[in-house]
Structures are given as C-alpha cells and as structure tokens.
Amino acid sequence: MALIQPFKAVRPPKDKAAVVASRSYEDYSKAERKAHLEFNPFSFLHIINPGYKFKKTISGVERFSLVRNRYLEFKEDHVFIQDPEPVFYVYKTRTRNHSFCGILAGTSAEDYKNNVIKKHEDTLEKREQLFKEYLKTVGFNAEPVLLTYPDNNSVQEIVEEVTAGVPEYEFTSIDRITHYLWKLDDKKKIEELKSAFAQMDSLYIADGHHRSASSYLLAEELKAENPDHDGSEPYNFFMSYLIPESHLKISEFNRMVKDLNGLTKQEFLVKLDEWYRIENRGSELYKPSKKHHFGMYLDGEFYSLYLRKSIYEFTDSLSELDTQILYETVLKPILGINDLRNDTRISYGYGQHNVVKMKDLIDNDKFKVGFGLVPVSVEEMKNIADEGLQMPPKSTYIEPKLRSGLIVYEF
Incomplete structure (x- = not known):
C-alpha cells in the first residue's frame, strides 16, 4: 500500500517559471553557470550557489545557511509564492523524441523505511548524513525523487482528464524541452488518485536514492525532536515525481x-x-x-x-x-x-x-x-530491487531529468 499526499507547493508565478527553473547544478559548465548567474537574477542557481552574491566560493554548513537566506529572499520578493491549499501537480515534458508525464506528490518516509518504496542502488552514509543536514537547515526540497510504478488505468484516466485543461505553466527552455504543469485541485480526484496508489504494493526509485535516504533520516530526527508528532507533519513526506513505467527511458x-x-x-x-x-x-x-x-x-x-x-x-x-x-x-x-x-x-x-x-x-x-x-530494462531494475540487491554504480542513465526550483516542497 503506497501512500501519497498532496502538498502546498512553493513555486514561481506564471510569468517567471521559465526563468526561475534550472537544470541540476552539475549539468552546467562553469561558463554556463556564470552566464546564468550574471544575467538572470531570477534563476534558481542564485539559491543553490549563494556565494555568487559575495563573489566567493562558500561550502559546508555556512553554505547551507546562505542557501536558506537566498530562498527566503526569493519568497520576500515574490519570485516564489505558495499555493494556499494542498494539491497534486501533473508535470509533462516534451523533447523532439520523447514525452514524459507524471505526478508530483509527497511520498511517505515510512514507506521508504518499510520497503514499499524500493531501492536498486546502494547509498553512501556520509552523503546521506550531509544531505540530511542540508535539508534540515534549508527547510525545503527543490528536486524531486523520481519514482516509477506499473502502468495503471485509473491513474492514467485522472492524468488525461487533468491534462485536457489549460496548463498552469507552458514554456520551452533553451535546451528545447517544452514544460507543462497542471494543478490537480479537485478534492474528489485527489482522493481517487490517493486510492489508486494505495492499491499498489510497491513504488520503485528510478533516480534519487540519496535524496530519499536523507529525507527518511530527517523525518526520523524531526520525529524524535517533536513531542507532539502525529504523522501528518510535512517532514514525514518527501517530494517525488511519480511516472508510469512505460514513460521511463533508461540508457546505458x-x-x-x-x-x-x-x-x-x-x-x-x-x-x-x-x-x-x-x-x-x-x-x-x-x-x-x-x-x-x-x-x-x-x-x-x-x-x-x-x-x-x-x-x-x-x-x-x-x-x-x-x-x-x-x-x-x-x-x-x-x-x-x-x-x-x-x-x-x-x-x-x-x-x-x-x-x-x-x-x-x-x-x-x-x-x-x-x-x-x-541498456538495463525496467524489469531488471525492479527484480533487483525486489530481491534487495544493488546494481553496480553507473548501471543506468534514467530520464526524465527534472528541473530544480519549478516546484518546491517545504518541511
């Protein structure tokens, strides 16, 4: 039984979505990063590279605090706004050769603990702990874990109904990928979607093993620190992008x-x-x-x-x-x-x-x-996860690769 939750995303207004969203930090060359930081004051890169403001490279715990400060400044300047009610988000990308469409939702740290969310890669404890401290300091997650699930007619019908409407965002980034985002805010549809996932035995991590492990560690730590913990707190979930197996693209x-x-x-x-x-x-x-x-x-x-x-x-x-x-x-x-x-x-x-x-x-x-x-097949990936085994490093290059800063999940 997989538990998913709607959430109140922090995100850019329509007119700024295209200029805020960024690729992952490592995906840019040094020259590209410099150009974005110099000429685009709205880029999410300003948040994850906070030392640029001081023309200084800053790392470690000091960087974590400055990331938090830049994030708060984006909220103060209304570059980021928060939705008033918890909803699901349907996100679609289209390239020349492929189209990917899935659901942004909160997924359960308990499901990760209980192996309802299954892994196929080993993680490094040092990286888990470091990212856990980062999440605790900044208070948000801006890059979802990529999860996959068996194609499901009930989920697909809901997604098709939502995507028939006018999207909240529609823009094409400079790498020629077109992005679409819809809000799924109908309460009946929200419950139907939760019910459809509740009938699934397992979800599988396609990309983001360290992010999900760190989110689980943070949930355990905050749970222990909260005497009034009741399980509904945002830290009990982490943001994931749930995509059907048929939409997943695995390269070697x-x-x-x-x-x-x-x-x-x-x-x-x-x-x-x-x-x-x-x-x-x-x-x-x-x-x-x-x-x-x-x-x-x-x-x-x-x-x-x-x-x-x-x-x-x-x-x-x-x-x-x-x-x-x-x-x-x-x-x-x-x-x-x-x-x-x-x-x-x-x-x-x-x-x-x-x-x-x-x-x-x-x-x-x-x-x-x-x-x-x-390339490794989805079935091979699932079999290894089901048997509790881990692939060698660099066994899969999995798409879609998601933008940072388009949807932010606050703890």
Whole structure:
C-alpha cells in the first residue's frame, strides 16, 4: 500500500517559471553557470550557489545557511509564492523524441523505511548524513525523487482528464524541452488518485536514492525532536515525481579503462577468450543489441563479445545484469578494478553519440579500452530491487531529468 499526499507547493508565478527553473547544478559548465548567474537574477542557481552574491566560493554548513537566506529572499520578493491549499501537480515534458508525464506528490518516509518504496542502488552514509543536514537547515526540497510504478488505468484516466485543461505553466527552455504543469485541485480526484496508489504494493526509485535516504533520516530526527508528532507533519513526506513505467527511458553507461593492467593486447585478448567468444568487427562502429553481448573498442578496432554461458553461473537477478557480468569477468579479474566508485582508472560515458565519443577518447590515448552495453530494462531494475540487491554504480542513465526550483516542497 503506497501512500501519497498532496502538498502546498512553493513555486514561481506564471510569468517567471521559465526563468526561475534550472537544470541540476552539475549539468552546467562553469561558463554556463556564470552566464546564468550574471544575467538572470531570477534563476534558481542564485539559491543553490549563494556565494555568487559575495563573489566567493562558500561550502559546508555556512553554505547551507546562505542557501536558506537566498530562498527566503526569493519568497520576500515574490519570485516564489505558495499555493494556499494542498494539491497534486501533473508535470509533462516534451523533447523532439520523447514525452514524459507524471505526478508530483509527497511520498511517505515510512514507506521508504518499510520497503514499499524500493531501492536498486546502494547509498553512501556520509552523503546521506550531509544531505540530511542540508535539508534540515534549508527547510525545503527543490528536486524531486523520481519514482516509477506499473502502468495503471485509473491513474492514467485522472492524468488525461487533468491534462485536457489549460496548463498552469507552458514554456520551452533553451535546451528545447517544452514544460507543462497542471494543478490537480479537485478534492474528489485527489482522493481517487490517493486510492489508486494505495492499491499498489510497491513504488520503485528510478533516480534519487540519496535524496530519499536523507529525507527518511530527517523525518526520523524531526520525529524524535517533536513531542507532539502525529504523522501528518510535512517532514514525514518527501517530494517525488511519480511516472508510469512505460514513460521511463533508461540508457546505458559505457565503461572506459585507462590501461590493460600491465597486459599486452594479445595477453588481454587471451584472458578475455576464457569468458567470451570474440569477433573482430574492424573499424566500423559497433553497438551490442542483446543482453549478455558487449561491444569493445581496442587499438583502433571494434570487437563483439559473446558471453560463454556454459561457464558463467547465474544465481540471482544481479548476476544476470550486464554491468555486473562485465565487472565479474573483465573489470575485476583481468583489469584489476575492484572499486568501481573510486578507482581513477575507470570512467563512464552516456548519451546518443557515446560510442563515437568513446572511440575518440581511446584514439587520442585518454583511455586504452572501452566497453559498450545494452541498456538495463525496467524489469531488471525492479527484480533487483525486489530481491534487495544493488546494481553496480553507473548501471543506468534514467530520464526524465527534472528541473530544480519549478516546484518546491517545504518541511
């Protein structure tokens, strides 16, 4: 039984939505960030980069307090206003090739604790604690956790009815993504939507494992500090963007390694032959098209690698995952990469033209060898979450990527 709640969003008025909303901070180059901060006084980047006002880089706890101050200034200047009643929000984005549509809602920290909201990635305790302290200081969350659920006719009918109306926001950002937002404020529809989700056994985290873990830690801490706690307080929920599985887009991360761990090319290929049937594809770009098949680029040539299933043992959902197979058969035993998160010899790439980028980096001696994979499926992601397992890092690049500052959830 999944619990979702409407909430009173803090958000920009219609005429400022397009200039307030920003991509995630890391998604901008240094030059782009500087241009936005210099020429757009309404950008949400001013809140999350508060040191710009003082022409100074500020970090740690001092930054948290200044983020809070910039946020309050946006409210004082009516760049942010708060809706008077709790509602749900339907948010849609459209690119040239894809359309995503889902529901912004408060989701339950207790559901996270009880594994109704399921995870497929491990989290780092240090990052959880740091972000928990950040949330406690600033008092808001401006970037929702991305959750997915099985396609549901009842939910879809409500969404279609809402999106048939005039949107609250409609604008196109400079990356050519068109954004739409509707308020779902009909009390009957609100209850119908809550009821539809209450009949679902599970929700799955697609993106935002650290955000959801930190929100749960904050809820536990504030609960312990509140003698009048009754479970209805905003801190018992965290903002999520709930999207049906059919709308989710998962792309692969390729792997690139800087050396062959002291092996010659011939020695490396001989060791690889133990696990894979190897075919030389020459200089023509090659991408794998099936599970358990891999592409490899080495010394100016592409190879296809076909797993020898007779010697590789499948024991659970994780063992069947291609990123795990590559780690267990190549990266760890042959190339000596044990720590996928911290080893500086390995790097990751994603995107439509990533095979070309990978080839260019290797041809320019930035890396020695690269591996291409097929994307992880939603079903694989769910199976791993259901079994309480964790994927290797950089197993999935998941879209949609959401704007910060368009909808803000206050604790």
